[in-house]
Amino acid sequence: PQMPSNSKSLHLGMFEIGRALGKGKFGRVYLAKERKTGFLCALKVLHKSELQQGRVETQLRREVEIQSNLRHPNILRLFGHFHDNDRVFLIIEYAGQGELYKKLRKAGSFSEPRAASYVAQMASALAYLHKKHVIHRDIKPENILVGSHGEIKLSDFGWSVHAPTNRRTTICGTLDYLPPEMLRQDAHGDKVDLWALGVLTYEFLVGCAPFEDTPLTTQKRIVHLDFKVPDFVSPEAKDLITRLLRLDPEKRLSLEQVAEHPWIVKHCQKSKTNRERTRNNHQR
Numbered sequence: 001p002q003m004p005s006n007s008k009s010l011h012l013g014m015f016e017i018g019r020a021l022g023k024g025k026f027g028r029v030y031l032a033k034e035r036k037t038g039f040l041c042a043l044k045v046l047h048k049s050e051l052q053q054g055r056v057e058t059q060l061r062r063e064v065e066i067q068s069n070l071r072h073p074n075i076l077r078l079f080g081h082f083h084d085n086d087r088v089f090l091i092i093e094y095a096g097q098g099e100l101y102k103k104l105r106k107a108g109s110f111s112e113p114r115a116a117s118y119v120a121q122m123a124s125a126l127a128y129l130h131k132k133h134v135i136h137r138d139i140k141p142e143n144i145l146v147g148s149h150g151e152i153k154l155s156d157f158g159w160s161v162h163a164p165t166n167r168r169t170t171i172c173g174t175l176d177y178l179p180p181e182m183l184r185q186d187a188h189g190d191k192v193d194l195w196a197l198g199v200l201t202y203e204f205l206v207g208c209a210p211f212e213d214t215p216l217t218t219q220k221r222i223v224h225l226d227f228k229v230p231d232f233v234s235p236e237a238k239d240l241i242t243r244l245l246r247l248d249p250e251k252r253l254s255l256e257q258v259a260e261h262p263w264i265v266k267h268c269q270k271s272k273t274n275r276e277r278t279r280n281n282h283q284r
């Protein structure tokens, strides 16, 4: 079923509203069904008064502008938006398995094959974004959802910008994922997402972020690259993490190099025989 995209024809009456799925700093998200087609989606409801108070209208406009034009299996779709007198509504793809960080907290940490699969999908989504000169700038488990087939869906483009930029919007929330160049408020490019991918890989495998500490100490540890990868992490995974967590943005692995890294290849490429078997089955 297709969602009509022209926002003229979109209005609240079109939807049957279901359970609350979650809430963020601004607004709540509900499960919703489009009455005519039965299409399931997530409806994010934002109150204009809160947006004005938080002075986040421009951020929201940018999120809608950027996310509406993205089409990638690992990026959450924004199908459309509309508003009434006091609320803004975003019609978002429904991710059937919910929030990744809840799965991570429940599991403690992920197995290496599972973590590698998620990192490979993130690298694919980021390569797509960077080709369009979009930097996400807020990669963390809380901004990743899981689709009904277990695939990950990068969401929340409220912080994304068109590269390069040295936009100095105040950071609220965790500092754990901030690269040194953003802490120093230097101009920064898309390599900030590569640093965050390194932090994410570490957190998937270890269960906590590499520089996790009090806010002040976290900042110190980041700029001094003060982290240790526990011995239970495989040498290949440790190699990928250390090649992403480099102070100099230019020394960080590129997304192509991440996709070809031995740790990713080992866990994500179908084994040759398995691929052969798949091909033969399709030919039969």
Ligand SMILES: Cc1nn(C)cc1-c1nc2c(-c3cnn(Cc4ccccc4)c3)c(Cl)cnc2[nH]1
Binding pocket: 021, 022, 023, 024, 025, 026, 027, 028, 029, 042, 044, 092, 093, 094, 095, 096, 097, 098, 099, 145, 155
């Ligand atoms: C929760 C949950 N459990 N299951 C089984 C599915 C889901 C699910 N949640 C979503 C959600 C979803 C929900 N909350 N949030 C966090 C949030 C809320 C408000 C503002 C900013 C951020 C996202 C979405 Cl967008 C899109 N799809 C979703 N699917």
